Amino acid sequence: MDSSELESRLRTLQKALLPLIQLVNRISRLETAFVSYIDPVAGRQQVVAVSGDGEINIVAGDELDWHDSMCRLIFNDEGWIQSRVAKRYPDSIGAKSGMNTFFALPVQYNNRLIGSLCGTSVNETELNTEQYEQIQLIAEAVSWQVSQWQRLIKLQRRLQTSRRHLKQAFQDKESLRMLSEQDPLTGLLNRRGFADLWQSCIEQESTDSDISVMALDFDNFKQLNDNFGHQAGDDALKALANILTLNIRDYDFAARLGGDEFMLVLPTCKRLDALQISERIQQQYLATLHGQSHTISIGVAVSEQGASDNLLLLADKALYQAKNSGRGVIIVNTFRR
Known part of the structure; x- marks a missing residue:
């Protein structure tokens, strides 16, 4: 699978996710909502699709280190929403970008965390139990689509590894492998x-x-x-x-x-x-x-x-x-x- 095919699959995934994310905007009344893919092995998180025109600049395709992720902070605190981001996480990327409210629900497939469904705003906003339950249902609907993206990413990683190994077979394979x-x-x-x-x-x-x-x-x-x-x-x-x-x-x-x-x-x-x-x-x-x-x-x-x-x-x-x-x-x- 080459990069052009992967990009085409990404566009298809984004079209499928967009109506669900727009529904999250309406339910939460937050300006921006997005879905991310989480790769714990690579320690990276990638924004897959975004809905909204809020002041916080989140763009599909953006990647960040999982160590710096707002989702990581929320999940590790065993919560789902923080309406005072600047006070709770003053050194976070979210606080520096102007977030005051941020929520993150895990997107899981076969009991594995593969992504997140998130919403954010520059305003301090509280969400109630009914809104949480509705957004949770959307996170479950998102899970299968993101799992297919994960499968493609892993397939590409294996192909890249295979190509790397084939290339090294014609060189001093062991020393190059150790160096890389x-x-x-x-x-x-x-x-x-x-x-x-x-x-x-x-x-x-x-x-x-x-x-x-x-x-x-x-x-x-x-x-x-x-x-x-x-x-x-x-x-x-x-x-x-x-x-x-x-x-x-x-x-x-x-x-x-x-x-x-x-x-x-x-x-x-x-x-x-x-x-x-x-x-x-x-x-x-x-x-x-x-x-x-x-x-x-x-x-x-x-x-x-x-x-x-x-x-x-x-x-x-x-x-x-x-x-x-x-x-x-x-x-x-x-x-x-």
Whole structure:
């Protein structure tokens, strides 16, 4: 599937979604409503279709890092609407773009989060239970259409991976693969390498095996760079990467997804074992030179039913809860289909 065909499919999806989104405008009375596609593996969120002419500039095709997403903030707070965005999330993209009201309902397919149905306004607006229930029905109607888009995205990713592997077959395949999938600073996998291995976990299709995922993040990393310089920040990143490497088995894998975000995947690892490993990682980091001045927070998600993209979101949510609970906290959540 080439890019022109994918764009054609996107236009078809947008035409199908537009009447539903316009209905959300009428029910909510908010100026802007939109549907997004969420890819937890790539850590990206893409706006698929938009309705409304509000002051907040949201355009179909826009992409943003999931870490900065308003949907992530709402979902991790286990809510669905916030009518005082600037006060609740003062440093968010939403606050900076002028949002005062923002709601997000999950779009799910086969119990997997694949997108969101959202509305926003520059005004402070409360929605009642009846409006919520009506919009929830629309989110359910949107789910099948977005799931087809997800299927196309994954198909394109697999095709791109296959083409990449074919190209590398005529070159020094192993060295090129390592260079393209490795973070140059820490030597861990980068996001691309992580996505390939995670896809392998998904494709095993085992629903009765244990797997644990850890999301790790430095507390006040910007302050570390500001006070001691970027070299100190790089040294701290490498120190944590070294600790992760020392604590993984041959079939585990660790990645630096970007900035100070790390992910650790532990197949066949149960909840208690995952907690012990996370505590050991945290204590070993605290024992380093860098750990004397700041801490790391860890979010853990465990499943007894095999890998799922939702497991990554659950680990991210646990990390969000850990960082909001205080420095150096570990939160463990259990994934259930």
